Amino acid sequence: MALRILVPILATIPVYGLIIWLIVGEGLRPLNQIARAIRRRQPASLEPLPQARLPEEVAPLVSELNALLERLREALDRQKRFTADAAHELRSPLTALQVQLDMLARARTPEENRAALEALRAGMKRAARLVEQMLTMARLEPEAQLAQPAAVALDALAAQVAGELEPLAEARRIELRLERLESVAVRGDATALHALARNLVDNAIRYAPAGGAVRLAAFAEDGSAFLVVEDDGPGIPPAERARVFDRFYRLPGSHAEGSGLGLAIARQVADAHGADIALGDADGGHGLRVTVRFKTA
Structure with a gap:
């Protein structure tokens, strides 16, 4: 009697297992698609993830991921602009320091030597202040300031x-x-x-x-x-x-x-x-x- 009851139950377990596997697989398919999309991306690719036909439960997660990607993109853009500006602005003081060093090397009298040293000292102060302010600017990320x-x-x-x-x-x-x-x-x-x-x-x-x-x-x-x-x-x-x-x-x-x-x-x-x-x-x-x-x- 017990065997007659148990055999049908055991026979249905694989069927139920297959149904559950299909349901879970279907439910996880959007997440798997997102995972594949992320794996295919290059490190610098920060475009938003596609949000079409997403289940209601997954949409908020993807929306938050896209918001994070947007913040990362903005931060990288700021760093790129800053690096380009800094490279441009550093050329002038570095060129001036080179000129002042050349003047010092060509000095022939104590007066010329003192004048060249003063010019070099002033140039180094300006360059140091520029670098200090650029480092300050780079450290002051808006998100970090109010953490x-x-x-x-x-x-x-x-x-x-x-x-x-x-x-x-x-x-x-x-x-x-x-x-x-x-x-x-x-x-x-x-x-x-x-x-x-x-x-x-x-x-x-x-x-x-x-x-x-x-x-x-x-x-x-x-x-x-x-x-x-x-x-x-x-x-x-x-x-x-x-x-x-x-x-x-x-x-x-x-x-x-x-x-x-x-x-x-x-x-x-x-x-x-x-x-x-x-x-x-x-x-x-x-x-x-x-x-x-x-x-x-």
Whole structure:
């Protein structure tokens, strides 16, 4: 009796197994197709995966994969543009250093030797600053800046940057003033925000005339936090204010030292933190005022 019941059950097991195998295989077919499509791709191929005729359960996964591929493509595009720009911009200082070395080698008198050494030293400083700013720009990926946000005190940041750049200001006979420091904090990446503040103050010092002043302020107003840097320099014409945020862009006819990266770094950090950065005339209509407006922490 038991055998008569058991034999039909055993006989149907392979049939059920085949049916289950077919059902699972059919269900996994879209995933297998996606896996094959990914295997066939070259490393640099970041086009979206096809989403036509995908089961409802698989579509969100493919959509997220495509979003990841898009972010990777944008990151690679940024790196390619940066590498091309950096290679172009490094040619000039490296060529200048070679010329200065040749001048030093040809120097015949102590005066010529001193002049050539001074020119070489200045050229090396410019090249070092350019490389430092390019490395800063490369490190400040927008996605990485807010991976672990923390409260950053803008007043303490302004005071810290002023202290760091005081020797540069003194060497150029520029007065650094902390004019309005209020206790105010924002959410963000401390390293990136330090790069923003330092580049703004560094730019202001380099463009301010000898005997001039650079003024820093950090305060809260109307529900926002502000970081303001103001100088007595030549300012930036309104028609040029949008372009100066482009990497390596320098004002036509500008003779001040600079790589054209300071404001680009500031804009990149501000954008990553959801902050607005605006250029205007300094008080009195002479000089430049840079205002960064954040949401308060």
